[in-house]
Amino acid sequence: MASTSLVRTRVQQVALVVVGLVLAGVMIGLGLWQMQVFQDQGQSGAVARMNEPAVPLAEVARAGQQITDGYGRTVEFSGTYVPAEELLIPVDGKPGTFRVLTPLRTSDGTLVPVVRGETTGATAPAAPTGTVDQHGVLLASDKEGTGALPTGQIGSVYLPVLVQRWQDPMIAGYVTLPADLAAAQGLAAATPQLPSGRGSVQNFGYALQWWVFAACALGFAIYLATYIGRAADRRRLADLGLITQDEKGPDPDRMS
CATH class of the missing domain: 2.40.50 (OB fold (Dihydrolipoamide Acetyltransferase, E2P))
Known part of the structure; x- marks a missing residue:
């Protein structure tokens, strides 16, 4: 009986961690997708800025002066x-x-x-x-x-x-x-290294939010698995008479 209970506890722990890993993996993937959207929006914004009508160079850049709104x-x-x-x-x-x-x-x-x-x-x-x-x-x-x-x-x-x-x-x-x-001029085009544009702050926030959720999901799964293991250990100690029944705590088999 004790062996069966131990196996059941270990199965519960592994299942919880696996579920936590799967959920965390999905949420990390969603965060990466949102970050890609954020970067794509920034790149699209940089290209759009480059394709705006040309402005006289002297309006945005003069010798000895810092350029504040001209790059790109x-x-x-x-x-x-x-x-x-x-x-x-x-x-x-x-x-x-x-x-x-x-x-x-x-x-x-x-x-x-x-x-x-x-x-x-x-x-x-x-x-x-x-x-x-x-x-x-x-x-x-x-x-x-x-x-x-x-x-x-x-x-x-x-x-x-x-x-x-x-x-x-x-x-x-x-x-x-x-x-x-x-x-x-007899030359091939040189690819300009456009300055990084900024995507939607909302998408950046979503990416961070999904990553926080992933950490919470995995952390909670590990916490539950650890709690179930400790509860099972307390029950075995109580059955051996090493601790009182009051110290045994809840039955881990009823937490599944």
């Missing part, structure tokens, strides 16, 4: 490219492919770092000559690149390094040209 927007500007200062940036995961970074000097002498596109090989098509009208998405500085590179190459569009290298006044960002302008 499409801007338009004009000036003359400075091919002597052009740099190539190796593209991660694409050996032999480089982003082509060429500064453009506007009429007031400000330099605008422009990623004109991507090229295969260490020689890029020449930048347009004379004054040109350009547009593209305005982006914040990349992270600093690492590793030694040949002359004429740089690890990333890391603005603090570019300011020291080019010397002239420069905006606190860089512009990546769209596919049509890149193609017109």
Whole structure:
């Protein structure tokens, strides 16, 4: 009888933990889904911002001034490219492919770092000559690149390094040209690293809520399994006369 009761108790404990794990797994999955919705909404918002009508670059970015509401927007500007200062940036995961970074000097002498596109090989098509009208998405500085590179190459569009290298006044960002302008210059399009948008706070809250529920479900299942085990232990001790019947507590068999 004691052996049967012990087996029944262990089965109850395992069943409770399994149910708790299943419920927690479902709730974690729902939380991950809500988080994906949150991220997708943010990405969609970033793309929508980029596709809004272009604004003059001077309205959102000037040399020596912090950019407060310009990153991720499409801007338009004009000036003359400075091919002597052009740099190539190796593209991660694409050996032999480089982003082509060429500064453009506007009429007031400000330099605008422009990623004109991507090229295969260490020689890029020449930048347009004379004054040109350009547009593209305005982006914040990349992270600093690492590793030694040949002359004429740089690890990333890391603005603090570019300011020291080019010397002239420069905006606190860089512009990546769209596919049509890149193609017109004999280059493949460079994918802009859009700033992270923000999804619905409601979806983010739902994700956290499901994860809290998952923790509670698993914790409660473990608590019940532990309680049943302790109750069964007390009953066995009472049957052996090691504790009083009053100390035995509730019968775990009646908790199923």
